[in-house]
Amino acid sequence: MDHFELRNGELHAEDVSLAAIARDVGTPVYVYSRATLTRHAKVFREALSALPKVHIAFAVKSNPNLAVLRLLASQGYGADVVSEGEMNRALAAGIPAEDVVFSGVGKTHAELTAAVRAGIGQFNLESEEEGVELAEIAASLGKTATCALRVNPNVDAKTHAKISTGKAENKFGVAYDLAADIYERLSALPGLHMRGLAVHIGSQISDLEPSRQAFGKMGVLMAAIRERGLSVTHMDLGGGLGVPYKAGEQLPTPADYGAMVAEATKGWDVTLMFEPGRVITGNSGVLVTEVVRVKQGVGHPWVVVDAAMNDLARPAMYDAWHDFAAVKPTGETMVANIVGPICESSDTFAMAREIDAVKAGDLAAFRTAGAYGATMANTYNSRALVPEVMVDGDRWAVVANRIEPAAILAAEQVPEWLD
Ligand SMILES: *Cc1c(COP(=O)(O)O)cnc(C)c1O
DSSP: OOSEEEETTEEEETTEEHHHHHHHHOSSEEEEEHHHHHHHHHHHHHHTTTSSEEEEEEEGGGOOOHHHHHHHHHTTOEEEESSHHHHHHHHHTTOOGGGEEEOOTTOOHHHHHHHHHHTOSEEEEOSHHHHHHHHHHHHHTTOOEEEEEEEEOOOOOOSOGGGBOOSTTSSSSEEGGGHHHHHHHHHTSTTEEEEEEEOOOBSSBOOSHHHHHHHHHHHHHHHHHHHTTOOOOEEEOOOOBOOOOSTTOOOOOHHHHHHHHHHHTTTOOSEEEEOOOHHHHGGGEEEEEEEEEEEOOSSSOEEEESOOTTTOOHHHHHOOOOOEEESSOOSOEEEEEEEOSSSSTTOEEEEEEEEEOOOTTOEEEESSOSSSSGGGOOOGGGOOBOOEEEEETTEEEEEEOOBOHHHHHTTOOOOGGGO
16 A cells, blocks of 8 residues: 555655656755555554564665655664665764664675674674684774674575575575584674564565575574573564555465464564565655657667666666656556666667657656665666655655756866876
């Protein structure tokens, strides 16, 4: 459920017309709905309410906008971060350091040091090597780093290959069969407090069985580690729950997920940690774009929009589907290819799609663009970095400025020896 609806024949975000935002800010522009974000945060928490002890850390990479983080902080969400930059965003948004989980396979020495200094709540170690390095850093600073060991359960999440993270051939975590030994060795290091295990098998998960299987394996591993006399008080089950991208598509709900988790983790006696990203932010945002022109094709017409793969990379990267809706639909439809202006063929949003009929100058929105949208934007083809807006009832604000190509050009220089 979201708050992007037609009112008087015009697509609105809550009480604000997308056309009004486009007129003031220009296009392309991301628009987030505060009510939708809040609702998703509550629904996800509610879905876990039957579990004894829960910590939710929002996956910042899905939407790191400062205003989004502030809103989630006010909902009691912690943060799952994967770089020092994300850590600093989470802290700047007011998320307490102890509620931050630092994930990622390539945390640098500098990042680990900064995170220990900041008092980050949990490091999800992705290798024994990282644990040894972190132990030295923490000990040298006279601190103790609280850690979980990320395990690769060798389970196929049955999602797109580029966002599948829990198979043996993926780079993430330590091998399942080695995990207990590594946990034991890391537990002996001064500077580390090993308190649990972490698992995250992928993103846009649409079938709960692989997660159930992975959590089952984690339960077995947890018991084996406890057998060795070591303590496991926290189990981080990651994120990954998918969202519907096509109108009418049925996916497991947060409640289905919560029920599965309750079953899979029965009797664990731990604090369960979660790292949802997409399920919170996905449906909370749209990308508003203007049709540049409609070009005759050999087959279907090409609807060329002013948004491109640099603004919304998911179709080009993951063959992802985003519903496309006219801001002022006429009721007519057309079958068309939707493309951006970038000079490569991967800049394609849809082929042979039945859509609202549009013409040059019309506004349209790519739906479900709140997750892995603006966060993945870049300036390819010397385009602007796309701006972001948040709506709250009948008011709205720019929450990230458009960064013009001129500003990026200004950060470049030609060495004098070139002349
Ligand atoms: C990306 C990521 C998440 C969030 O995934 P979603 O599919 O957006 O829920 C959670 N944890 C880790 C470690 C991740 O890398």
